[in-house]
Amino acid sequence: MDDVILYDYWRSSAAYRVRIALNLKGIAYRAVPVDLLKGEQTGPANLARNPQGLVPTLEIDRLSLTQSLPIIEYLDETRPEHPLVPAEPRARQRVRAIAAAIAMEIHPVCNLSVARYVTGGAVEAMGDWMRRFIPKGLAAVEEMVKKDRTGGFVHGDAPGLAECCLVPQLYNARRWKVDLTPYPTLREIDGHCALLNAFEAAHPDAVGVAA
Structure with a gap:
């Protein structure tokens, strides 16, 4: 099984949201820091992953996902354990x-x-x-x-x-x-x-x- 990788910054609210969702779903992941204070988000490596020059990016299911809310929705749709949105x-x-x-x-x-x-x-x-x-x-x-x-x-x-x-x-x-x-x-x-x-x-x- 491929590793789940979260490109993360510790104080990013958006990355924090995804960390919570991964934990609620019980999905083990490896965090790779992107230092926003040093401007690493606009470096070529991060731009290749995330053209907006942002965090988080989540690599999962051989996909590279961006934007925290759609990432969380994807996790909920593909992993039904502990649903994050109501059914009704x-x-x-x-x-x-x-x-x-x-x-x-x-x-x-x-x-x-x-x-x-x-x-x-x-x-x-x-x-x-x-x-x-x-x-x-x-x-x-x-x-x-x-x-x-x-x-x-x-x-x-x-x-x-x-x-x-x-x-x-x-x-x-x-x-x-x-x-x-x-x-x-x-x-x-x-x-x-x-x-x-x-x-x-x-x-x-x-x-x-x-x-």
């Missing part, structure tokens, strides 16, 4: 909408390359940028999760696609000292996830070293 269409749409609200709305605005460009890279200004836009996004996600929620997680009593996106986003929020007090539902779910090995093993502190 309405619930599935809800979970996907919550994941998209994080990965496609909050994350792009608060991506480090965007924040550095608009602030000139000053740490204090970048922090102000994050604390302006992350709370706005989390407030919406809090309401989306509360509506029609069942069980202890976003949907039911097991984590899935939405948690793969939520937990890295809350890690990033804490990194930038965002006040999470207004989001009790999100904090509760995050607390449940923190007790699970799949999330603990994917945490940046478990896979990287402080920059």
